[in-house]
Amino acid sequence: MNDLRTYRKLKKITQSDFAELVEVQQGTISRIENGELPSLYLACKIEEVTRGKVKAASWINSGSQHLASSPSDTPQAGVNS
Numbered sequence: 001m002n003d004l005r006t007y008r009k010l011k012k013i014t015q016s017d018f019a020e021l022v023e024v025q026q027g028t029i030s031r032i033e034n035g036e037l038p039s040l041y042l043a044c045k046i047e048e049v050t051r052g053k054v055k056a057a058s059w060i061n062s063g064s065q066h067l068a069s070s071p072s073d074t075p076q077a078g079v080n081s
Contacts, residue, residue: 003054004046005033021049 008018015029022029022045032038038046043056 002033003058004029004050007050007054018049022046 004018008015013021015033016026019026019029022042024042028038028042032042037043037059040056043059046054047056
């Protein structure tokens with residue numbers, strides 16, 4: 001379940017209108033609702049705008065691979081590229 005999408009639908013707020021509230025583009029809201037992690041700042045802003053209904057912590061440990069690159073993408077010391 002996507003808490004942000006659920007909140008928006010219950011409040012009958014479009015992605016565009018919600019994006020204005022948190023001062024981002026509509027596409028950013030779409031990407032978040034489709035699994036991309038927001039920045040910490042944006043997650044906190046969403047929590048503030050929703051008056052705590054969508055918690056910033058809902059994106060922590062979400063299991064999404066957008067959070068960090070995989071270890072194989074990180075250069076290793078002593079290995080020539």
